[in-house]
Amino acid sequence: MQTPVSAPFSPARFNISRRRFLQSASACAALAALPALGADALDLVQRKPRRVGLIGAGWYGKSDLWRLVQVAPVEIVSICDPDQRLLAEAVEMARQRQKSGKKPRAYGDYRQMLAAHDLDIVLVGSPDHWHALHTIAALEAGADVYVQKPISADVLEGEAMLAAARRHRRVVQVGTQRKSTPHLIEAKRQIVDAGLLGRIGHVDMCCYFPMRANGNPPVEPVPDFFDYEMWTGPAPLRPYDGLPHVRWWRTFMEYGNGIVGDMCVHMLDTVRWMLGLGWPKRISSAGGIYVQKEGKSNISDTQTATFEYDQFHCVWQHRTWGAPTDPDYPWALFIHGEKGVLKASTLRADFVPVDKNSPPRHFECVYEKEQYPEDVTEKEIELNAAPATRRHLLDFLAAIEQRSRPIADIEEGHISTASCILANLAMQLGRALVYDPRKREVVGDRAATKLLRRPYRQPWKHPLV
Secondary structure: OOOOEOOOOOOHHHOOOHHHHHOOHHHHHHHOOOOOOOHHHHHHHHHOOEEEEEEOOOHHHHHHHHHHHHHOOEEEEEEEOOEHHHHHHHHHHHHHHOOOOOOOEEEOOHHHHHOOOOOOEEEEOOOHHHHHHHHHHHHHOOOEEEEOOOOOOOHHHHHHHHHHHHHOOOOEEEOOHHHHOHHHHHHHHHHHOOOOOOOEEEEEEEEOOOOOOOOOOOOOOOOOOEOHHHHHOOOOOOOOOOOOOOOHHHHOOOOOOHHHHHHHHHHHHHHHHHHOOOOOOEEEEEEEOOOOOOOOOOOOOEEEEEEEOOOOEEEEEEEOOOOOOOOOOOEEEEEEEOOEEEEEEOOEEEEEEOOOOOOOEEEEOOOOOOOOOHHHHOOOOOOOOHHHHHHHHHHHHHHHHHOOOEOOEHHHHHHHHHHHHHHHHHHHHOOOEOEEOOOOEEOOOHHHHHOOOOOOOOOOOOOOO
């Protein structure tokens, strides 16, 4: 695997000198573990204007866009969304935020937006069932792409995305920004890389958030401002029972892969990065809807998945009901070594040594409210994730400038995403699965191999036919 290129965080927007910035505690924590980007390259990344388009103007699509505006001199050229109200709001916000004051062009169909061939970068913040088609179309239009996780809704979509990125020689960064999270970078450097864990024998990962929307809204007419056909795209067309893109879609397997596809992908990807892991040797899973049976939701409320590696297993568990096992770490990973355990989440990390005479170590989340005071007033922002996303985007820009692989390259995003999808397939089939990425098949299992590609609703065509 190619050594990733990472870039330090940019303070340019607030006219803080690079020397002064590097003296700040938060910057030092992040930069200590990131390969340095030369001063000339950094200046070029921060000065070179780029034309940007956004597909999916919902919560995280806009959040990624605003973080990009904070760290680079971009011009937001176009925004696409099938919800006219959401689209108009995003266009006006973009006009206010970008230096030129220009209003981006608005589109309801991403194909029309990309047909202009005037974008250097495309951010894909659409729902999971659209990631593959949006990403591949943007690559074909000549853009480099920043796509949210999970990269795909089925395994072969991911294979098609990886192939397209390599074929068109474009940079694709996946929004698994834990790799760019300052306190996790430090925890990896000081604990994992330093060998303080000793021999690693097990990894636990979990999510105990009550994030499963489980209501029973009635079927209703589709509002005039919303193109439900376009929003649904290649997915099954469910009876319309309210705006699905206000997070209602995540509760249905028709559009994604449940809590495993949404939350496990982050933690598995982080574990793989910290420990240098590739594809799991074998994947198994069990679970279902055990408690929250009353609503329409068809994603599991309880599930365990095991990702097997040569020396140890990585085990995921989620419950969308009840209380977390460790209240300080409700969505987290736990790397168990013979000399101690590393607990890590988006908010903190702790090393707890076995030897009581050895001091524990604590790593606190970095916030950047002073450098970016607008973060504090931004609607629905994840303040703890904003610094990581800024670094992640700078890493993306550095890779574009140097035509290299970013830290969250599409191949790494594919491995993490596909592993989670395979866990769901293993639960569905009731047996362990071994995936061969070279042959693009589940070894010795024709039935499972057929499930690697979801059926597409006409007239949409699967990218790997």
